[in-house]
Amino acid sequence: MDVLPLLATGFGHLFTPVNLAVLAVGLVLGMLVAVLPGLTLVMGVVLALPFTYKMGVAPALILLTAMYVSGTYGGAITAILFRIPGEPMDVPLIWDGYEMARKGEAALALGWSLVAALVGGLVSAVVMVLLAKPVAGLALAFSTPEFFAIVFFGLASVVTLSGTSLANALISLCLGLLIATVGVDEVYGAERFTFGQPFLQDGVEFLLVMVGAYGIGEVLTRMGCGFAAEGGGAEKGAARFRTAFPRLSAMLGMKATFARGTATGIVVGVVPGAGATVSAFVAYGLESQYGKNRAALGSGAAEGIVAAKSAATASVGGALVPLLAMGIPGSGATAIILAAFLLHGIQPGPQVFVSSPDLVYTVFATVFAGVIGMCILGYFAIRPLCKVLEAPEAIVSAFVVVFCFVGAFAARNNLSDLNVIAAFGVLGFLFERYGFPIAPLVLGTILGPLAETNFMTTMVSFDNDWTVFFTRPISGGILALAFAGLAWPLAKAAWQRARASRSAHAQPG
Amino acid sequence: MPGKLRLVLPHGLLLAATAFLYWAATRIAANTGAGRIGPDAWPKAILVFMGALCAWEIVRRLAMRPRGAAQPSPAGGGEGADAPPALQWGKLAAGVGLVVGYVIVVPWVGFFVATAVFLAAFPWFGGMRRPVLTTVLGLAGSLALVVVFMRVAYISLPLGAGPFQALSLALLKLIGVS
Numbered sequence: 001m002d003v004l005p006l007l008a009t010g011f012g013h014l015f016t017p018v019n020l021a022v023l024a025v026g027l028v029l030g031m032l033v034a035v036l037p038g039l040t041l042v043m044g045v046v047l048a049l050p051f052t053y054k055m056g057v058a059p060a061l062i063l064l065t066a067m068y069v070s071g072t073y074g075g076a077i078t079a080i081l082f083r084i085p086g087e088p089m090d091v092p093l094i095w096d097g098y099e100m101a102r103k104g105e106a107a108l109a110l111g112w113s114l115v116a117a118l119v120g121g122l123v124s125a126v127v128m129v130l131l132a133k134p135v136a137g138l139a140l141a142f143s144t145p146e147f148f149a150i151v152f153f154g155l156a157s158v159v160t161l162s163g164t165s166l167a168n169a170l171i172s173l174c175l176g177l178l179i180a181t182v183g184v185d186e187v188y189g190a191e192r193f194t195f196g197q198p199f200l201q202d203g204v205e206f207l208l209v210m211v212g213a214y215g216i217g218e219v220l221t222r223m224g225c226g227f228a229a230e231g232g233g234a235e236k237g238a239a240r241f242r243t244a245f246p247r248l249s250a251m252l253g254m255k256a257t258f259a260r261g262t263a264t265g266i267v268v269g270v271v272p273g274a275g276a277t278v279s280a281f282v283a284y285g286l287e288s289q290y291g292k293n294r295a296a297l298g299s300g301a302a303e304g305i306v307a308a309k310s311a312a313t314a315s316v317g318g319a320l321v322p323l324l325a326m327g328i329p330g331s332g333a334t335a336i337i338l339a340a341f342l343l344h345g346i347q348p349g350p351q352v353f354v355s356s357p358d359l360v361y362t363v364f365a366t367v368f369a370g371v372i373g374m375c376i377l378g379y380f381a382i383r384p385l386c387k388v389l390e391a392p393e394a395i396v397s398a399f400v401v402v403f404c405f406v407g408a409f410a411a412r413n414n415l416s417d418l419n420v421i422a423a424f425g426v427l428g429f430l431f432e433r434y435g436f437p438i439a440p441l442v443l444g445t446i447l448g449p450l451a452e453t454n455f456m457t458t459m460v461s462f463d464n465d466w467t468v469f470f471t472r473p474i475s476g477g478i479l480a481l482a483f484a485g486l487a488w489p490l491a492k493a494a495w496q497r498a499r500a501s502r503s504a505h506a507q508p509g
Numbered sequence: 510m511p512g513k514l515r516l517v518l519p520h521g522l523l524l525a526a527t528a529f530l531y532w533a534a535t536r537i538a539a540n541t542g543a544g545r546i547g548p549d550a551w552p553k554a555i556l557v558f559m560g561a562l563c564a565w566e567i568v569r570r571l572a573m574r575p576r577g578a579a580q581p582s583p584a585g586g587g588e589g590a591d592a593p594p595a596l597q598w599g600k601l602a603a604g605v606g607l608v609v610g611y612v613i614v615v616p617w618v619g620f621f622v623a624t625a626v627f628l629a630a631f632p633w634f635g636g637m638r639r640p641v642l643t644t645v646l647g648l649a650g651s652l653a654l655v656v657v658f659m660r661v662a663y664i665s666l667p668l669g670a671g672p673f674q675a676l677s678l679a680l681l682k683l684i685g686v687s
Binding site for chain 2: 054175187192220225406410419
């Protein structure tokens with residue numbers, strides 16, 4: 001059991017004055033971006049990325065991981081008190097949390113939310129520590145066909161989970177993969193899609209796509225729809241900013257809900273691309289089907305809060321497993337953490353457990369400390385956090401754009417990158433407008449080189465025999481899962497159409 | 510614009526872009542050796558798939574309408590997609606103009622001036638018609654960002670040219686950046 005000494009080393013690295021300060025800053029920033037409805041958790045982590053360029057790799061990862069952890073909690077406060085979900089994952093909390101608040105039980109609703117976040121976060125952190133190394137060990141036995149299959153599975157999962165149109169999601173993914181091919185090819189040194197422009201020879205940095213499409217695209221979308229003149233929470237400041245913990249007997253009576261929510265969060269979190277929002281909704285759905293108190297869900301039942309919040313926080317540990325063990329991000333925020341690794345010259349995956357175990361276990365320690373710190377912050381900082389809601393959206397958005405530009409410029413000190421980020425900002429807006437999800441675009445840009453390298457190496461090594469991807473048991477199995485995942489929405493839609501058609505025919509008259 | 514054309518416009522444009530990029534991919538030159546796939550294989554495979562998806566989506570959308578099915582929203586998802594909120598074109602144009610304008614002028618006027626103007630103008634065009642507040646916000650916000658990025662985070666930002674460069678350098682001297 002060499003995990004405990006390594007984890008202790010991770011805590012040792014974390015508990016230095018500088019790293020603890022970075023942890024605290026990350027927790028506060030994560031809470032702030034989660035509270036502000038105009039600023040998503042992923043966008044917040046993106047905006048923090050430029051500040052990590054000059055940091056060491058450990059503080060950079062501590063900052064972003066802490067933001068990721070606490071970002072899953074902040075929105076719960078505003079969802080319960082003001083009916084303003086700071087993040088999409090907090091929507092289920094409105095259904096029961098806000099209803100509890102309306103009945104005068106706001107403090108108790110916040111207490112349930114805090115306990116659920118603590119339990120979900122800590123249990124998933126333990127599972128993450130226990131699971132990551134064995135998964136990485138398994139991945140060490142993989143060859144290029146298996147790695148290609150894993151990357152393909154990750155990309156396919158993102159596609160199937162994003163948006164209502166599978167075709168649009170796949171198109172978005174293809175565009176991301178194409179953007180990743182721009183520049184000088186690594187294998188043959190051939191120029192691709194540079195069109196004689198020198199600045200394109202170095203390729204298009206995934207950071208520019210990410211920051212432009214997510215950050216500027218979102219701001220333009222909001223501006224086009226009209227900003228709220230003032231912040232949303234100002235006029236509702238009379239709410240009680242207090243947290244009251246539930247009784248131990250009540251918590252024990254809800255242990256099945258805690259277990260379901262946490263397990264759902266971990267499992268969904270491990271699936272690449274799913275993340276906290278999907279976890280929260282799936283857990284809430286499961287609770288409404290199998291929960292003891294399912295009939296009361298939606299009318300102010302604590303079970304609804306516990307299921308959604310424990311799952312959302314538990315997804316953090318789950319999402320970090322594929323990131324650290326295989327280099328595949330499990331969510332939007334972990335894609336940014338992957339970017340931070342890459343910007344510091346470290347490729348997450350099985351080798352990182354051998355080459356930089358200290359770093360991996362520092363991230364693990366950050367999750368443990370982050371969950372506890374998040375709960376402490378969530379308990380004591382409700383009132384100042386809610387004051388943030390008073391900031392007008394137009395002002396917040398203006399600063400978001402400037403942060404995006406600075407982030408894009410500072411990566412390479414290249415003014416051409418500003419043009420690229422502005423172009424991707426407009427593209428992000430158009431994607432949002434016409435129903436093309438942005439996540440596959442970004443993931444395609446990040447994972448494209450990995451997919452291509454493994455694909456090309458396999459083709460060269462196996463004499464252009466593409467069947468090798470399907471005949472090797474592990475890669476074949478993973479690809480079968482990926483194709484099944486892609487086929488599932490189509491099959492489901494066909495089944496629903498057939499059922500609707502049958503019931504239409506069955507209608508008299 | 511006719512309804513049908515508007516319905517398939519995004520995918521039509523993407524299909525045209527795909528065709529152009531496929532043509533560009535045929536011009537990728539590399540000495541790969543006999544029997545080996547070249548650097549054009551991967552992008553070509555993606556482009557073929559993407560083109561097929563666009564074509565499929567165009568046909569599907571054109572075929573759906575005469576059956577009296579629910580008209581897909583511009584949000585494109587088709588079944589079950591919510592209609593996007595109405596656009597305020599003036600605000601959107603102003604937003605895009607400010608973003609593009611910032612990118613164009615920042616090399617000439619430097620980070621401080623460009624950011625001050627941007628931080629004042631963006632909320633103004635976003636609907637916050639309070640000139641004193643937005644002006645103060647622009648100047649104070651830009652100064653704060655210069656301090657945070659150039660003094661605290663040691664990020665080198667554009668200084669501008671000519672008199673703007675002199676202004677930026679004077680400002681940096683004032684806040685203690687040598």
